[in-house]
Amino acid sequence: MSRRRPFLLRGRFWVGMLPWTWLLLFFLLPFVLIVNVSLSTPDLAIPPYIAPLHQAEDGSGVELVPDLSSFQRLGDEIAALGEDGAEPLYLRAYGNSLLLATLTTVCCLLIGYPFAYHIARARESIRNVLLMMVMLPFWTSFLLRVYAWMGLLDSSEVGLINQLLIGLGIIDTPLPLLYNTGAVLTGMIYSYLPFMVLPLYANLVKLDQRLLEAASDLGARPLTTFLSVTLPLSRNGIIAGAMMVFIPAVGEFVIPDLLGGGDVQMIGRNIWDDFGPNQDWPMAATVAVVMVLLLIAPIIVFNRSSRSEAGEQP
Amino acid sequence: MVAQQQDSGAAYLRIEGVSKRFGDNRVVRDVSLTIARKEIFALLGSSGCGKSTLLRMLAGLETPSAGRIVLDGEDLATVQPHHRPTNMMFQSYALFPHLTVEDNVAFGLRQERPKLARDAIAARVGKMLDLVQMQRYARRKPHELSGGQQQRVALARSLAKEPKLLLLDEPLAALDKKIRQETQLELVHLIERVGVTCIMVTHDQEEAMTMADRIGVMSDGVLLQVGTPGEIYEHPNCRFTAEFIGETNMFHGRLGPQGVACADFPAPIAVSPLADHADGSEVSVSVRPERVLLSREAPGALEGGLNSAAGEVVDIAYLGSYSVYHVRLSGGRTVTASVPSARWGDAAPPTWGDAVWVSWKAPAGVVLSR
Ligand SMILES: Nc1ncnc2c1ncn2[C@@H]1O[C@H](COP(=O)(O)OP(=O)(O)O)[C@@H](O)[C@H]1O
Ligand SMILES: [Mg+2]
Numbered sequence: 277m278s279r280r281r282p283f284l285l286r287g288r289f290w291v292g293m294l295p296w297t298w299l300l301l302f303f304l305l306p307f308v309l310i311v312n313v314s315l316s317t318p319d320l321a322i323p324p325y326i327a328p329l330h331q332a333e334d335g336s337g338v339e340l341v342p343d344l345s346s347f348q349r350l351g352d353e354i355a356a357l358g359e360d361g362a363e364p365l366y367l368r369a370y371g372n373s374l375l376l377a378t379l380t381t382v383c384c385l386l387i388g389y390p391f392a393y394h395i396a397r398a399r400e401s402i403r404n405v406l407l408m409m410v411m412l413p414f415w416t417s418f419l420l421r422v423y424a425w426m427g428l429l430d431s432s433e434v435g436l437i438n439q440l441l442i443g444l445g446i447i448d449t450p451l452p453l454l455y456n457t458g459a460v461l462t463g464m465i466y467s468y469l470p471f472m473v474l475p476l477y478a479n480l481v482k483l484d485q486r487l488l489e490a491a492s493d494l495g496a497r498p499l500t501t502f503l504s505v506t507l508p509l510s511r512n513g514i515i516a517g518a519m520m521v522f523i524p525a526v527g528e529f530v531i532p533d534l535l536g537g538g539d540v541q542m543i544g545r546n547i548w549d550d551f552g553p554n555q556d557w558p559m560a561a562t563v564a565v566v567m568v569l570l571l572i573a574p575i576i577v578f579n580r581s582s583r584s585e586a587g588e589q590p
Numbered sequence: 591m592v593a594q595q596q597d598s599g600a601a602y603l604r605i606e607g608v609s610k611r612f613g614d615n616r617v618v619r620d621v622s623l624t625i626a627r628k629e630i631f632a633l634l635g636s637s638g639c640g641k642s643t644l645l646r647m648l649a650g651l652e653t654p655s656a657g658r659i660v661l662d663g664e665d666l667a668t669v670q671p672h673h674r675p676t677n678m679m680f681q682s683y684a685l686f687p688h689l690t691v692e693d694n695v696a697f698g699l700r701q702e703r704p705k706l707a708r709d710a711i712a713a714r715v716g717k718m719l720d721l722v723q724m725q726r727y728a729r730r731k732p733h734e735l736s737g738g739q740q741q742r743v744a745l746a747r748s749l750a751k752e753p754k755l756l757l758l759d760e761p762l763a764a765l766d767k768k769i770r771q772e773t774q775l776e777l778v779h780l781i782e783r784v785g786v787t788c789i790m791v792t793h794d795q796e797e798a799m800t801m802a803d804r805i806g807v808m809s810d811g812v813l814l815q816v817g818t819p820g821e822i823y824e825h826p827n828c829r830f831t832a833e834f835i836g837e838t839n840m841f842h843g844r845l846g847p848q849g850v851a852c853a854d855f856p857a858p859i860a861v862s863p864l865a866d867h868a869d870g871s872e873v874s875v876s877v878r879p880e881r882v883l884l885s886r887e888a889p890g891a892l893e894g895g896l897n898s899a900a901g902e903v904v905d906i907a908y909l910g911s912y913s914v915y916h917v918r919l920s921g922g923r924t925v926t927a928s929v930p931s932a933r934w935g936d937a938a939p940p941t942w943g944d945a946v947w948v949s950w951k952a953p954a955g956v957v958l959s960r
Contacts, residue, residue: 486684489651492671493678494698495751504697508688 307568314561315342325557346562366546366563370570373543376457376532377525380464384472384521385514387465392476392513393506396483403481410473418467422534425463429453429535455537463531471520479513480506515582523571543567602627602787603648603755608657610643610811617643619811620657625804630781630788632798635808636834641791642681644808645757648789649678662754672701677753681760683744685732691743692728695719698751718746721780738769745777749784756781758790762797774800795835799823807831823878828960832876839882839925841875841955849897850875850957854923856899860952867957874958881954882927884915886940889949898949901925903940913939917948 283289316325328342353364395406413421428436431452438450453459483506491501529544536542543563550560601624610618617640625631633641646652648659650671659666666674677698685694692715699711706714719725722742732740741761748756761777762770778801781788792798798805799819806816807830815827826832833840841859843852845867849860852875859875867873883889889898904924905916915927925948931939940946 484684486680487686489671490678490680490684490686491697493649493651493674493676494747495672495701496697497672497701500701505686 307565310561311565313557314346314565315344316558316561317341317343317345318556318558323557324555343558346556346558347566349559350562350566365541366543369541369543369546369563370567372541373526373528373567374570376461376464376542377522377528379461380468380525381472381518381522383461383465384469385518388469388472388476388517389514391469391473392480395473395477396480407474407477410470410477413470419530421467422463422531425459425466425535426454429459429462431455454535457536457540459535460532460540460542463535464525464528467531468521468525471524472517475516475520476510476513479510479516483509512582515578519575519578522574526571527567601625602629602662603789604658604660605644605648606658606660608644608647608654608659610640610647610652611655617811618647618654621808621811621813622657623806623813623816625787625789627787628782628785630778630790630801630803632802632805633789633791633808634795634798634805634834635793637793639808640811641793641808642759645678645759645789645791648755649676649757650674651678675754676757677748677751677755678757678759679744679748679761682764683732683740685740685744685747687732690729690731691724691735692719694732694743695746695750698747702751714750718750721749721784722746737765738773741765741773745780749786753786756786756788758788760792761790763792763794770797777801799835807834809834824956826876826956826958829874829876829958832874832956832958837879837926837928839877839879841877843873843875845869845871845873845957849952850955854921855897855919856921857897859897859955861955861957862953867959871959875955876958877950877955879914879926879928880912881950882925883949884917884927884929884933884940885947885949886944888947896949896951897955898947899925900945900947903942903944903946906942915940915946917946919948 312327313325315328318324319326326343329338329340331337332339350366353362353367356362357364357367391410395403395410398406430436430438431450431454433439433442433450435450435453437453438447441447442450487505487509488501491505492498496504527544528542529548532540532542532545533548536545547560547563550556550563554560603623603625605621605623605625608618608621609616619640621644633644635641643652647654648666650666650669654667661675664675686697689697695715695718696711699706699714715728716725719728722745724739724742724746727735727739727743732743735743741764745761748758762773765773774797790798790801802819804816804818805822807814807822809830815822815831817825822831823835826835829840832838841850841852841855843850843855843859846858846869849858850873851858861875888900889896899919901917901919903915904918907914910931912928912930915929917925917927919925927948929939933939
């Protein structure tokens, strides 16, 4: 038997460490910093908070005083739910964000599945062209593409869609297309569609054609074959696509800010307002931490159900 | 009399001039074939010769470029695959990985219209799993089964709907050699018990000979010969079949009055006169190794038409009940002879380097003109 080298000298060890190091540096460390801010007290200073671990005022050394008042505010909003005149600013934003993210995910799935299916079934020679077309929007800046939507949806006579509809004589007065929830949803579906199509494609392209032939041979009509073979076997692709869309969509800031009206309150916007104009960093950090905790639940559920399928994919 | 005729089902399945081309590639060429009710028929040929394509045309998974397929009096051309009274067991099985064994077997039954009652389906699935002895694994998923178990589930699935025609694509190719041999006869008995007409595809001649009532030898999309295993082995109609099925000594030469004159055999090879070969034509003679006699002395001219030549033993493969001798003739050509071990009695068998004679009777040589 050859002697094993100490693990610090083994290349495999370091390659294996790479993703962990990445997660540590760019996820766990920032998260700990944000948690730290969320437990701080707002202050008129730079940075505008007093960390829980700070110099005691009487100079007697270091003291640890976590400030839970930001979490308390969220708790108060929950407690006040149902009371007359309750203004659950943050809860409403969470609700809106989850709702919009869910709608975005469902619409992306409904639009993206046929996309991915047809690309996966296309001849190999044109498959790459089709995939390239799905990814083509990434060649332009995300911000520019959202601005382009503003031009399309503009609610005055200069909006391209309104111009077209008026020009065709379908309507007389321009439609209020911009600055509402519909505009935000449109922008989000448009922006996130590729993130649904790509994982679905990667899954569907692996689907064994002979399974479809076997289903047909056993008497299943095309629709039955799709529902009882293709769809269940693409579950992992659906889950992966849904995660890729849902998770960033919950925290989306740019699209609601540019396409949404003042009434489209989403969590990303709240965080921005508290970090920026309101100068309440602990509150902003709290909202962000709670959002991450909220997202962990669906991630665990997604992960669990795709793991149970793991042994079945040939 | 009529009943008898129907029972023997002279042509239960008729394949008439069926061809298939993919672009310029002619994969199946003008295949005609009739198959009787309850027959087990094997399509045998090397990989890529178009066997699976022919089978897939029967299942309706490919459309013939030309020709007709008639099953039990019904032209299948217009019948879509999900309506055909055929079921196929796919190469490497194509079991649904997300369904349990029983759901795999029930899949076809659930597609029946009018719908079958739930307990009728359950009863049928139970019967099928009994048949292949897989009841114990009913709740497992395919990836939790061994290759042999998967094969049996696939068989149960393709038999569940009681198809008029069972199609097996390389049914045993995915199994280990040992399990494969055990399974061959088991599979035949099972198919016979169910009484289903069956066409199987294989590249393994031993498998075809063991399992099939009749064999069709295919090469390059052409059906070269159809016959029982014995006919195909003893009376091949072309060089390809003679060489593909079993071992043979092949001599090439020109047919003359004394026999076939070959460059690599000392005398013209005497053959049983065959009217359908013209004098002077280029032919081959195939002589099976077990028809070649081996002796230490020159065989006397006991009978007319004995072909013999002297040579030297260059190789011996001892296989227990018999040995395969490779004998180099003076001209350099090697002849193989398989010799029963009992042939030598108490005497020592010839060994490497020994001078021996090989001989065979004229009828042992099969004359082939293509
Ligand atoms: N769908 C197809 N398109 C193009 N060529 C095909 C197709 N299916 C089979 N072929 C070709 O037909 C030939 C015969 O294939 P197949 O019937 O699977 O052979 P076998 O089963 O005898 O090994 C192969 O050369 C294969 O490349
Ligand atoms: Mg094949």
